[in-house]
Amino acid sequence: MRTRRMLRVGLALLLVLASVLPAARGQTTEPTRFTVQELAPGVFAVLDREGRAGANAGFVIGADAVAVIDSFFHEDAARELLAHIRTQTARPIRYLINTHHHIDHVAGNAVFVKAGAQLVAHARVADWQRSENLRLLGPRLTPALRERIGQLPEPQLLVQAAMSLDLGGGRQLLLRHWPGHTGGDLVVQVSDAPVRFLGDLLWQAAIPNLVDAMPAAWRATLASLAAESSPALWYVPGHGAPARAQALLDLADYLAALEQAVREAGADAERAVAQLKPRFGHWAFFRGLAPANVRDQQAELEGRKRVPGDPGPTSP
Numbered sequence: 001m002r003t004r005r006m007l008r009v010g011l012a013l014l015l016v017l018a019s020v021l022p023a024a025r026g027q028t029t030e031p032t033r034f035t036v037q038e039l040a041p042g043v044f045a046v047l048d049r050e051g052r053a054g055a056n057a058g059f060v061i062g063a064d065a066v067a068v069i070d071s072f073f074h075e076d077a078a079r080e081l082l083a084h085i086r087t088q089t090a091r092p093i094r095y096l097i098n099t100h101h102h103i104d105h106v107a108g109n110a111v112f113v114k115a116g117a118q119l120v121a122h123a124r125v126a127d128w129q130r131s132e133n134l135r136l137l138g139p140r141l142t143p144a145l146r147e148r149i150g151q152l153p154e155p156q157l158l159v160q161a162a163m164s165l166d167l168g169g170g171r172q173l174l175l176r177h178w179p180g181h182t183g184g185d186l187v188v189q190v191s192d193a194p195v196r197f198l199g200d201l202l203w204q205a206a207i208p209n210l211v212d213a214m215p216a217a218w219r220a221t222l223a224s225l226a227a228e229s230s231p232a233l234w235y236v237p238g239h240g241a242p243a244r245a246q247a248l249l250d251l252a253d254y255l256a257a258l259e260q261a262v263r264e265a266g267a268d269a270e271r272a273v274a275q276l277k278p279r280f281g282h283w284a285f286f287r288g289l290a291p292a293n294v295r296d297q298q299a300e301l302e303g304r305k306r307v308p309g310d311p312g313p314t315s316p
């Protein structure tokens with residue numbers, strides 16, 4: 001009797017497992033490297049989860065097609081994003097837009113190009129995605145990364161000042177070039193939703209990377225973008241959480257404080273960093289990037305700031 005009851009219990013357990021397992025398999029498409037936030041119908045911010053994607057991205061679904069914005073530092077994250085988009089829509093991914101050439105935003109490009117997307121970027125990205133990423137990585141460049149950079153697909157649609165992409169149903173993406181972070185940055189604006197993807201022109205509560213930047217031009221860009229803002233607008237940064245226009249002003253404030261600290265501290269870089277710490281020490285990447293920001297700002301004030309495309313002693 002006991003054996004029969006055990007068999008019955010065992011059978012019941014098997015049935016329960018059988019009903020649960022397909023659902024568990026379905027959950028394997030749940031992203032692990034990022035979170036997804038729908039900011040407006042069909043407009044999604046894709047947010048780096050503790051460095052596991054390497055940067056933010058996004059995607060926009062139109063009546064006819066989908067556009068993806070940026071493809072992370074980790075190619076696995078790009079594959080996860082492709083799988084996630086497929087849980088939302090079967091429409092073709094017609095475009096992959098790169099906000100700029102930095103490797104943490106373009107390393108997964110091939111995943112979407114192989115899926116049929118046309119690669120869209122500022123005209124300068126075509127050259128810079130190789131030469132400038134090798135320089136950017138410096139001592140962090142491994143043979144594997146060098147190979148990945150060498151194999152990055154070529155952009156097919158090149159943007160000079162602006163371009164409009166049609167996703168169907170009256171939904172367009174307006175791509176505009178703004179100077180500041182690299183000299184090859186695009187802002188992606190959704191025609192029928194209050195969302196703009198800024199790439200690394202915006203870092204939210206995070207110290208920006210200035211290695212390829214023109215800080216004075218960047219402040220002017222942030223002021224112009226803030227001037228055309230409205231309370232309903234969402235800005236998706238390259239790093240950090242989606243934010244309102246105040247985040248643009250906060251980053252401009254940081255860049256102004258950086259310039260002031262460097263002017264006051266002269267050659268004493270540690271003093272300049274210490275001067276920034278009370279206001280900005282709680283921002284992400286402060287320890288890692290603030291000292292480099294001081295060096296870059298010193299170079300700009302002395303008229304020797306290298307930007308992409310310049311020949312320089314450290315260029316490969």
Ligand SMILES: [Zn+2]
Nearest residue numbers: 100102200209
């Ligand atoms: Zn960048």
Ligand SMILES: [Zn+2]
Nearest residue numbers: 055104200238
């Ligand atoms: Zn970035």
